Amino acid sequence: MDWRNRITSDPEVLTGKPVISGTRLSVEHVLGLLENGWSETDILESYPHxxxxxxxACLAYAREVLSEERLYHAPQS
Structure with missing residues (x-):
């Protein structure tokens, strides 16, 4: 899945946070719902649009962002 077809970022919408295209529903919010135990069915019933x-697409976006993240640990002194 190419999340770019469904996720956008616009400085005029939620200060540029990534949102589902055509909505003010952020990727962060959808991921939070999933984290809190909501199923995809729960989300679709609560947000019928x-x-x-x-x-x-929210999951694909998060996966791609995390795959590009690099952590560097400084040696302990």
């Missing part, structure tokens, strides 16, 4: 692909 969303599609299953929107939820999967």
């Amino acid at each position: 969303l599609e299953s692909e929107d939820v999967r």
